[in-house]
Amino acid sequence: MEDSTLQQQYSVTVQNKFAQLSTLSDDVGDCWNTFCSVIQSSANKTVGTKKRARQPWLSADTFAIIEQKATAKNQNNTFERKRLQGVFKAKAKQNH
Numbered sequence: 001m002e003d004s005t006l007q008q009q010y011s012v013t014v015q016n017k018f019a020q021l022s023t024l025s026d027d028v029g030d031c032w033n034t035f036c037s038v039i040q041s042s043a044n045k046t047v048g049t050k051k052r053a054r055q056p057w058l059s060a061d062t063f064a065i066i067e068q069k070a071t072a073k074n075q076n077n078t079f080e081r082k083r084l085q086g087v088f089k090a091k092a093k094q095n096h
Contacts, residue, residue, distance in 0.1 A: 006046065013042040062091040 017038045024031050058066075065088045072080040 010042060010046040013046050014038065017042060058092060058095050062088065062095055065091060 024034060065084055069081055069084040069088060072084060
Protein backbone atom coordinates (compact mmCIF):
# COMPACT_ATOMS: atom_id res chain seq x y z
CA MET A 1 0.00 0.00 0.00
CA GLU A 2 1.34 3.42 -0.90
CA ASP A 3 1.99 6.07 1.72
CA SER A 4 -0.33 8.57 0.05
CA THR A 5 -3.17 6.03 0.02
CA LEU A 6 -2.56 5.25 3.66
CA GLN A 7 -2.48 8.94 4.54
CA GLN A 8 -5.76 9.50 2.72
CA GLN A 9 -7.43 6.59 4.51
CA TYR A 10 -6.19 7.84 7.89
CA SER A 11 -7.38 11.37 7.14
CA VAL A 12 -10.84 10.16 6.13
CA THR A 13 -11.11 7.97 9.22
CA VAL A 14 -10.19 10.84 11.55
CA GLN A 15 -12.59 13.22 9.79
CA ASN A 16 -15.43 10.72 10.03
CA LYS A 17 -14.85 10.13 13.72
CA PHE A 18 -14.79 13.86 14.47
CA ALA A 19 -17.91 14.38 12.35
CA GLN A 20 -19.72 11.89 14.58
CA LEU A 21 -18.83 14.00 17.62
CA SER A 22 -21.26 16.82 17.10
CA THR A 23 -20.67 18.49 20.45
CA LEU A 24 -17.85 18.17 22.90
CA SER A 25 -18.12 18.94 26.58
CA ASP A 26 -16.72 22.12 28.09
CA ASP A 27 -14.22 20.17 30.17
CA VAL A 28 -10.74 20.40 28.66
CA GLY A 29 -9.72 17.02 30.08
CA ASP A 30 -12.68 15.27 28.46
CA CYS A 31 -11.97 16.98 25.14
CA TRP A 32 -8.32 15.95 25.29
CA ASN A 33 -9.19 12.34 26.14
CA THR A 34 -11.70 12.24 23.28
CA PHE A 35 -9.13 13.70 20.87
CA CYS A 36 -6.46 11.19 21.94
CA SER A 37 -8.81 8.22 21.66
CA VAL A 38 -9.99 9.30 18.19
CA ILE A 39 -6.42 9.68 16.94
CA GLN A 40 -5.26 6.38 18.44
CA SER A 41 -8.25 4.35 17.28
CA SER A 42 -7.99 5.82 13.78
CA ALA A 43 -4.31 4.96 13.60
CA ASN A 44 -4.91 1.42 14.88
CA LYS A 45 -7.76 0.92 12.40
CA THR A 46 -5.85 2.31 9.41
CA VAL A 47 -2.25 1.37 10.07
CA GLY A 48 -2.54 -1.36 12.70
CA THR A 49 0.14 -2.40 15.12
CA LYS A 50 3.36 -4.24 14.47
CA LYS A 51 4.05 -7.30 16.55
CA ARG A 52 7.64 -7.61 17.60
CA ALA A 53 9.20 -11.02 17.85
CA ARG A 54 10.68 -11.32 21.29
CA GLN A 55 13.99 -13.01 21.70
CA PRO A 56 14.64 -15.05 24.81
CA TRP A 57 16.78 -13.02 27.15
CA LEU A 58 18.47 -16.08 28.65
CA SER A 59 19.92 -19.05 26.83
CA ALA A 60 19.02 -22.67 27.49
CA ASP A 61 22.36 -23.15 29.25
CA THR A 62 21.57 -20.32 31.63
CA PHE A 63 18.16 -21.80 32.42
CA ALA A 64 19.89 -25.11 33.13
CA ILE A 65 22.10 -23.32 35.69
CA ILE A 66 18.96 -21.89 37.31
CA GLU A 67 17.50 -25.39 37.63
CA GLN A 68 20.74 -26.73 39.09
CA LYS A 69 20.79 -23.86 41.56
CA ALA A 70 17.20 -24.65 42.61
CA THR A 71 18.13 -28.30 43.12
CA ALA A 72 21.10 -27.29 45.28
CA LYS A 73 18.84 -25.03 47.33
CA ASN A 74 16.33 -27.85 47.87
CA GLN A 75 19.19 -30.08 49.05
CA ASN A 76 20.42 -27.32 51.43
CA ASN A 77 23.78 -27.31 49.63
CA THR A 78 24.72 -23.68 50.26
CA PHE A 79 28.23 -23.95 48.83
CA GLU A 80 27.01 -25.37 45.48
CA ARG A 81 24.15 -22.86 45.31
CA LYS A 82 26.52 -19.92 45.82
CA ARG A 83 28.92 -21.31 43.22
CA LEU A 84 26.07 -21.69 40.74
CA GLN A 85 24.90 -18.17 41.54
CA GLY A 86 28.25 -16.85 40.34
CA VAL A 87 28.07 -19.00 37.21
CA PHE A 88 24.54 -17.76 36.58
CA LYS A 89 25.57 -14.10 36.86
CA ALA A 90 28.42 -14.59 34.41
CA LYS A 91 26.20 -16.40 31.88
CA ALA A 92 23.40 -13.84 32.26
CA LYS A 93 25.87 -11.07 31.41
CA GLN A 94 26.94 -12.99 28.32
CA ASN A 95 23.31 -13.43 27.24
CA HIS A 96 22.50 -9.77 27.66
